Amino acid sequence: MSEHNTDTTTRSDTDEQSAEQRRSWTESSGSGTVNIQDLTKVYGDDGDELVAVDGMDLHIEAEEFVTVLGPSGCGKSTVMECIAGYLDPTEGEVLVNDEPVEGPDPSRGVVFQENRLFPWKTISENVRFGPQMRDDVDESRVASLFDQMGLSGFEDAYPHELSGGMQQRAELARLLANDPDIMLMDEPFSGLDAMTKELMQEKLLDVWEDDDRTVLFITHDVEEAILLADRVVVMTARPGQVKDVIDVDLERPRSTDIVTTDRFNELQRRASESIHDEAERAMEQAEGRV
Amino acid sequence: MSTGSISDRLVEGFAGGLPSPTRGVRKLVSLVGFVAVWWLFYEFGVLNFEHFVSPVTTIVEFAGALAGQPLTEGGDTIYLHAVYSGARVAVGVVAAALLAIPLGLVVGTSDRWENLLYPALEALRPIPPISWLPIAIIVFPALALGSISVPLPALFVVFIGSFFPIFTNTIEGARTIETEYGQAARSLGAGSGDVFRHVVLPATLPSIITGLSLGVGLGWITVVAAELLTGGPGLGYIIIQGSRLLQNQVVVIGMLAVGALGYATSALVEALGNWLMPWSTE
Amino acid sequence: MAYARRLEQSASLLALLAIWAVVTMLVGAIPSLPSPVEVVVAFADAAARSSFWQEVGRSTFRVYLSFAIATVVAIPLGLLIGRSEIFSDLTFPALEVLRPIPPIAWYPALTIILLTPANIVRFIIFLAAFFPILLNTIEGVRGVEEEYPQAARSLGATQFQTMRHVVLPGALPSIYTGLVNAMGLAWVSLVAAELLSSSGLGYFIWNAFTAGEYPNIVVGMIAVGVLGYGSSALLRRLGARAIPWLSAANA
The missing domain is CATH 3.40.50.300 (P-loop containing nucleotide triphosphate hydrolases)
Known part of the structure; x- marks a missing residue:
């Protein structure tokens, strides 16, 4: 001690x-x-x-x-x-x-305890959400985030169609899209x-x-x-x-x-x-x- | 961007358990505002309201009616009309429930009975209950028990109106029981009768109560429509009779009385649900 | 298996028809009750007349117009009441006084205010549809986890964008339930209101009754039933399209 x-x-x-x-x-x-x-x-x-x-x-x-x-x-x-x-x-x-x-x-980005991807939006719509609200989507940045987070190919999936780990990565990607x-x-x-x-x-x-x-x-x-x-x-x-x-x-x-x-x-x-x-x-x- | 509101609401949400005085005041403002708008419309003749009735007259007459004065010259008291309408709803809904709940449980748990019963009933379901009224009048002669005549057509329409919500909700509830509950009960030594009594019935109860609540609501809608068309005594009858006699306060009193009774009966169903389902968290 | 299922289902419908036929034709228990054959004849007869189709069109248009207005008014109102406690306190108690009054009970009072029977019928259908949509919208909004709007705000959404992209879609399944209930109640109230008025399918039914053309009562009932069923089916299809994230979950 x-x-x-x-x-x-x-x-x-x-x-x-x-x-x-x-x-x-x-x-x-x-x-x-x-x-x-x-x-x-x-x-x-x-x-x-x-x-x-x-x-x-x-x-x-x-x-x-x-x-x-x-x-x-x-x-x-x-x-x-x-x-x-x-x-x-x-x-x-x-x-x-x-x-x-x-x-x-x-x-100030926030990640919650329970996954809070919007269930009514696709993964792509979720990740773009922040920039979209300001009409300022940087496509190359979104693409590289999908790549970095291993989400490529799941752009049009709804959150519930993904595994828990993927949902977490998507939520992290959504946060990072806002830099x-x-x-x-x-x-x-x-x-x-x-x-x-x-x-x-x-x-x-x-x-x-x-x-x-x-x-x-x-x-x-x-x-x-x-x-x-x-x-x-x-x-x-x-x-x-x-x-x-x-x-x-x-x-x-x-x-x-x-x-x-x-x-x-x-x-x-x-x-x-x-x-x-x-x-x-x-x-x-x-x-x-x- | 008003940024405070979300956090404000959170705090209010937390304090929601004990209503602060400001909330009570706001709700009172809402009710007083409602009466005030009515009064202004009447006073200044907005939307022909000058031919309608002032809220003051209505309140005074409503108090009189509650004190037992007849609603119309030489007519019956509000209590008698309420008892007639209430009895029709009660008898109609109880009869509907006695038939709809067992049928719903059978249809919801057995594929064969579903195939045999559901198509026929589903064919009848979309027909609005009120449209059965003429047929009911043709089929059922007025039944007289001593001095009290029991107009079966109105009862039948209430029965039809409340049958289908109870029926469909019971089926829905019985269908969505997790099979593991039944399996667990069987593994613990329950027979199929025990499973029905201890698993199917309680698990379906929330849906049955929802159905009853909707059924009672439709019961009041149909009883008023039936009484508007076939006469009284009854609150639907008094609403149209007041209009015929150009006593609009009677019309409004009738409407408010139906509303209050409808509200009270749905609270009663809710209380019944809480009493039958002590395990419910809501 | 599928074959046996079809057979049982057909038996169910045939039995319904058979009971009706036996009661009216063979037994003659209730002589004035129209038999299936009489109704089929009356239906063919009515279908050949343009006046019948006019009533069908009139009733359908009334329901859809009032339903649309109720939707446009009730959803924004429900979003506000569900989201703002102050707005809720100020409006909801007054609405709660009116809600339990059956729409049809408004008929006599409305004769003074709205004057024409057609307007009264429209307003009664509006009332019948309005409250289920309102209540379900409020319930839906309150059921949206607070963290979703919080997440949206932290991602930079304005209050309006949060309402539009998060609260509304979050409440949509409940709103949709309200719309389906409202459609059913709209047809129920349409018939009740038209029985008291002088046009539409409800009037067609009541007129058949008072004129003693009993088979036409059943013709009217079937017409209203088919229209109500069709309206619900249409809504269900639209709902499945509007809420793809749920239909995918159930599949």
């Missing part, structure tokens, strides 16, 4: 330095920072209040891959919805590129079988390493959180706050093979320990409410 703690201190020192460096770099290049300041979200009113998030602070650098790890019902989706612009914070602020978030925007600065992903792979999930994680890492994008990825899967992230943010049970930030100093580019390394296991143990108590508390909360 003590070993881990000293580890953290030293690492977070270096992290602050590198964050400083990155920050200055970001300002010149432009876009993709997310700044969550004292974010509080309360649902309901008059005696039936539910504090989902309570005074959360988090800074995400441009092009950083951050995973948020938390027990179910800890308000991690609420945080994402505030960044996406679906929810207004009760208190505090969410700044994207130093501007307060005002509603959804194509520069967002920030990708917000809410447990996108939790419905997939283990093998498909692994392939999707690698696909996502490829996509992220190719382009300059910030990713905020929500999950309750410890292994997934570490595999993907530059930093893992561990959240407390409700009301949600940042409990712990774990720097993932594994080399990139990564593949799923990395999960067998010692360093990975060490990080995984740390994250598991950090989240364990919170998961227990969350379960008690859930049982108390039902």
Whole structure:
């Protein structure tokens, strides 16, 4: 335990330095920072209040891959919805590129837990949706996305005709067609079988390493959180706050093979320990409410 | 681009469990606005409304009618008319349900019975129930039980009107039962009678209730049409009688009474459904 | 198997005809009830007269016109009510007062407001079709998972584009159910309203009754039944074409 703690201190020192460096770099290049300041979200009113998030602070650098790890019902989706612009914070602020978030925007793409390809549109219509809304479809870009995501030949299929993994890739393609600065992903792979999930994680890492994008990825899967992230943010049970930030100093580019390394296991143990108590508390909360 | 609305709605959706005072106020505004438009139309003669009746008169007369005053000079009370119409709907729908539910279950679970019964009934289904009225008048002589005459034609039309929705929904429900339920019951030792009683019937119940609800609605439509054409007592009769006597408030009272009873009976069917299906999540 | 099936189905229809024939011709239980032969003769007779086809055309046109108007009014209204809580609170309670009143019960009141029987019939059919379409549209809109509109907004769709490309198609299966129900109720109310008026197939039926030409009652019933059935079949075909992602799912 003590070993881990000293580890953290030293690492977070270096992290602050590198964050400083990155920050200055970001300002010149432009876009993709997310700044969550004292974010509080309360649902309901008059005696039936539910504090989902309570005074959360988090800074995400441009092009950083951050995973948020938390027990179910800890308000991690609420945080994402505030960044996406679906929810207004009760208190505090969410700044994207130093501007307060005002509603959804194509520069902040969202992938939901359940597949949300429009069932009434073909794969091609789904992938084109964003650019189509602005009458600005770049055919060569769409074609290369179909190629990259292995969707060629399925342009005219409806979503339900595709396998789960293909649906996920199509949803990712739909997001990328919009060329967002920030990708917000809410447990996108939790419905997939283990093998498909692994392939999707690698696909996502490829996509992220190719382009300059910030990713905020929500999950309750410890292994997934570490595999993907530059930093893992561990959240407390409700009301949600940042409990712990774990720097993932594994080399990139990564593949799923990395999960067998010692360093990975060490990080995984740390994250598991950090989240364990919170998961227990969350379960008690859930049982108390039902 | 108004960006706040989606998030606003989300919050409202969450708070939807307990109606906030503003929602109640808005709904009241809706109802008051409705009466106000009616009153303005009447006062300023929009769309010939000046020949119609003012909402004030209607409300006053409705209160009087509820206090037991006869609706028309020397006529019957609103309660008597309501009882006649209500009884026709009740008897017609119950008779229809007693026939349609077993038939629907048989047709929905047996291919042979489906082939034998469904085509004939399907040929009759598209004929609008009201158009049976002349035939019903020809076929059924008025039945007299002591001093009360029972006009069978109106009953028959209500029966036809509610039969088909109950029948088709029962078939639909029986057809869509997952076969695994029956298989599971058999593997647990149930005989075919047990499967019917413990699997087919409860699994079809939601559809039967939907059918009953539609059937009751059509029952009210047909009973009013039948009473408009064949006379009373009954709420359909009072609607046309009020019009003949140029007492438009009676027309409106009749309409509102039919509407209220229709609303109440569909709530009754819903309550019946909830009582019969405690496992239902809705 | 298929052969036996056909045989049983034919037996079903023949039995219906046989019961009718036995009751009216052989037993003579109800002498005034028209027999199948009388009805066939009357049908041939009516089909030769242009006045019959005029009534057919008139009734059909009434149903389709009022149905179309009801669709055009009810779907946008339903989309708004389903999507906006404020709009719903302000309009829906008033509509809920009117909804449970059977359309035909409006007939006497409408004589004062709309004056001509033809307009009254049109309005009654409109009412009969309007509420099922409205209710099913609202239900359909509320059944669309909130994440679909959210996804659309995040992909850059405006409120209107979200309504057009996401909410409307998402609600379409339910809207379509409403349209089918509405078509059935439109024909039911057409007949009821025309029985009280002076033109159309409903009037044809009532006139046959009062004039004592009983076989023509059945001719009118069959004509209305065929037209109603045909209208529903047409809608079903159009629906399958408008909702390809569902028909593919069921296939």
